[in-house]
Every structure is written in structure tokens, then in C-alpha cells.
Amino acid sequence: MLRIIIADDELPIREWLNYCLKDKKDSLEIVGIASDGLQAHELALKEKPDVVIIDIRMPKMDGITAMKNIKKVLPQTEFVILTNYADFSYAKQAISCGAKEYILKSELRSSELIEILAKIEEDRYTHRDRQGIFSHLERTAKNTLTEYSGDHYENHKFIEGALNYIHEHYNEAISLADVASQVYRSPEYFSRLFKEVTGENFSIYLINYRLMQAKILLTRTNLKITEISFRVGYQNPSYFSRLYKKYMGITPEDERRKNGDKAK
CATH class of the missing domain: 3.40.50.2300 (Response regulator)
Known part of the structure; x- marks a missing residue:
């Protein structure tokens, strides 16, 4: 409400x-x-x-x-x-x-x-602020620390480390395997663990996070849309525009016009 x-x-x-x-x-x-x-x-x-x-x-x-x-x-x-x-x-x-x-x-x-x-x-x-996930993870990790084994707690800490890595490297060509290797887990196990803790698949989380960063650039800067595409990890601007429309419900161009028609 x-x-x-x-x-x-x-x-x-x-x-x-x-x-x-x-x-x-x-x-x-x-x-x-x-x-x-x-x-x-x-x-x-x-x-x-x-x-x-x-x-x-x-x-x-x-x-x-x-x-x-x-x-x-x-x-x-x-x-x-x-x-x-x-x-x-x-x-x-x-x-x-x-x-x-x-x-x-x-x-x-x-x-x-x-x-x-x-x-x-x-x-x-x-499209909520993903920083809230950190608070959720911290609370969950603290609870599981007292309720479960050390392994359960460590799993949450690994996912927190993975989220940190994603937020720092989202503009690069990172994959599930890349992030899994950063937390010393197999891709298969990491994929299941990521969904279990965050409630989202890795690929969907990465797309949403990239598009959130793109929205900030579209509404607060005058960078060209092609440049924004590159900055959030998409080397194909057309693909970026299609993704933005699919997940955000509006094209990058219309997003910018709606928020003040800043120069493209």
C-alpha cells in the first residue's frame, strides 16, 4: 500500500x-x-x-x-x-x-x-533497491548461525561475497561460472545455493541489477544510450534495448524522455 x-x-x-x-x-x-x-x-x-x-x-x-x-x-x-x-x-x-x-x-x-x-x-x-538483500542476508546468516551448523552459515556468507562481486563487476562479461569460482563453489552447486538464498536465479538477478544501474544513468546523466549499454555490461546496444523493454516495461529512449528528455 x-x-x-x-x-x-x-x-x-x-x-x-x-x-x-x-x-x-x-x-x-x-x-x-x-x-x-x-x-x-x-x-x-x-x-x-x-x-x-x-x-x-x-x-x-x-x-x-x-x-x-x-x-x-x-x-x-x-x-x-x-x-x-x-x-x-x-x-x-x-x-x-x-x-x-x-x-x-x-x-x-x-x-x-x-x-x-x-x-x-x-x-x-x-525493481527494489538490491542493497536490501544485504540486510536480509545478514539477518538470516545471524539466525542460522545460532540455529544451524557452521556450514549453513558459511553458505550465506559465500552468497554475500558473490553479491559483492556482482555489484563490483556487473559491467564486465561475468558468468555464473566466474562468480562461482570467486566463492570456491562448483557452478552447479553455486546456482542452487544462489536461488535458495536470494530467491532468484543468478542470470535474472544479474540482468535486473544491470538494468537498475542503466536506469540511474538514463535518468541522471546525458550519456548516450549506446555508452550506457557498454557501461552496464552489454556490448550490443540493440540487445540491451530489447532487455530493457522486456524487464522494465519501457524502452531506454522513453525512460529518458519520461525523466526530463536529457540529451542522448
């Missing part, structure tokens, strides 16, 4: 957004409504929302400033920016500062807003 704050200085907009989202109570929860940027900032720090839907121009603190201040404390919070045509350049600035999406108020539709929020929720689960 996404926890959401609505922030807009226009009462009709606040009421309309609340009306559109309240029927989605099984998947969305409105945890606060603000009428200015300062109030939005204070509410966010208190409620720690997953998403803030915020107007770009508000009294006391504008939307971009509020977003920047909130992200300093809550970097995982996503932002959907509301803007008018006159503020379009500000909207692009907001995207470059980390906003997930912007919507023109004159074109605001409940279906579009719901679709954006659904995509945010999907991204949070499907």
Missing part, C-alpha cells in the same frame, strides 16, 4: 485529488493534506509517506524546494509534480531533481494519476 500526501494551495484541486484516490483505499492511503509547501514538508517528516503529490507553486515554500528538503531526510519518497503550462520549465527542473513524474493541471485525469501511482508501486516491489 502506498502512503500519500497531497499538497496544493487550491482547495478544489485538493478536494478533487482526495476524491479520486479515496476509492482506492485497498492500495492507497492518504496520510496528509497540505495547503502550502512548508506544511507539506512538516507533514512528510512526520508521516514518512511513499509518495507526495505536490503543486510546483505554493506559498511559504515552493514545490521544488519542499521536494529537495524532504528528499534530504526521506530519499526513498517519490514525488508527482502538479504544474501549469506557465511553469513547464520548472516541471522539467523538478524531474531533474528527482521527481517521478509531472502532470499538467489542465490535463489532470484520475486515470492518469492512478496509472502513475500504480507504476510507482510496481517499481518499488519489482
Whole structure:
């Protein structure tokens, strides 16, 4: 469930957004409504929302400033920016500062807003930050250290070492056999152990991790897509583009356009 704050200085907009989202109570929860940027900032720090839907121009603190201040404390919070045509350049600035999406108020539709929020929720689960796996592994390893034999604990430590190696060498032409050799296990045994501990096949994990790094480069740099392909371990840019579309649901070009149309 996404926890959401609505922030807009226009009462009709606040009421309309609340009306559109309240029927989605099984998947969305409105945890606060603000009428200015300062109030939005204070509410966010208190409620720690997953998403803030915020107007770009508000009294006391504008939307971009509020977003920047909130992200300093809550970097995982996503932002959907509301803007008018006159503020379009500000909207692009907001995207470059980390906003997930912007919507023109004159074109605001409940279906579009719901679709954006659904995509945010999907991204949070499907393309979650893999650093969380380390915490899971650490907790599991500590538990198994007291509950099982030393071999069971060592297996988890080997997989943690494998993940470290993948994260450091994902841009190279690494294979399951390469990583298995780094932790002194046979490829067959390592493959079974990797799936058992992480819940994913080695090849799928590597693809997802590479594509996550590609998304960061697509949305935060102006590197050419061909160069990004090389940097995340794919020497064939066409193959990279097909993989990105398959796993991320969008082409690299559209990903970049959606996030500010930075130069290719």
C-alpha cells in the first residue's frame, strides 16, 4: 500500500485529488493534506509517506524546494509534480531533481494519476533497491548461525561475497561460472545455493541489477544510450534495448524522455 500526501494551495484541486484516490483505499492511503509547501514538508517528516503529490507553486515554500528538503531526510519518497503550462520549465527542473513524474493541471485525469501511482508501486516491489538483500542476508546468516551448523552459515556468507562481486563487476562479461569460482563453489552447486538464498536465479538477478544501474544513468546523466549499454555490461546496444523493454516495461529512449528528455 502506498502512503500519500497531497499538497496544493487550491482547495478544489485538493478536494478533487482526495476524491479520486479515496476509492482506492485497498492500495492507497492518504496520510496528509497540505495547503502550502512548508506544511507539506512538516507533514512528510512526520508521516514518512511513499509518495507526495505536490503543486510546483505554493506559498511559504515552493514545490521544488519542499521536494529537495524532504528528499534530504526521506530519499526513498517519490514525488508527482502538479504544474501549469506557465511553469513547464520548472516541471522539467523538478524531474531533474528527482521527481517521478509531472502532470499538467489542465490535463489532470484520475486515470492518469492512478496509472502513475500504480507504476510507482510496481517499481518499488519489482525493481527494489538490491542493497536490501544485504540486510536480509545478514539477518538470516545471524539466525542460522545460532540455529544451524557452521556450514549453513558459511553458505550465506559465500552468497554475500558473490553479491559483492556482482555489484563490483556487473559491467564486465561475468558468468555464473566466474562468480562461482570467486566463492570456491562448483557452478552447479553455486546456482542452487544462489536461488535458495536470494530467491532468484543468478542470470535474472544479474540482468535486473544491470538494468537498475542503466536506469540511474538514463535518468541522471546525458550519456548516450549506446555508452550506457557498454557501461552496464552489454556490448550490443540493440540487445540491451530489447532487455530493457522486456524487464522494465519501457524502452531506454522513453525512460529518458519520461525523466526530463536529457540529451542522448
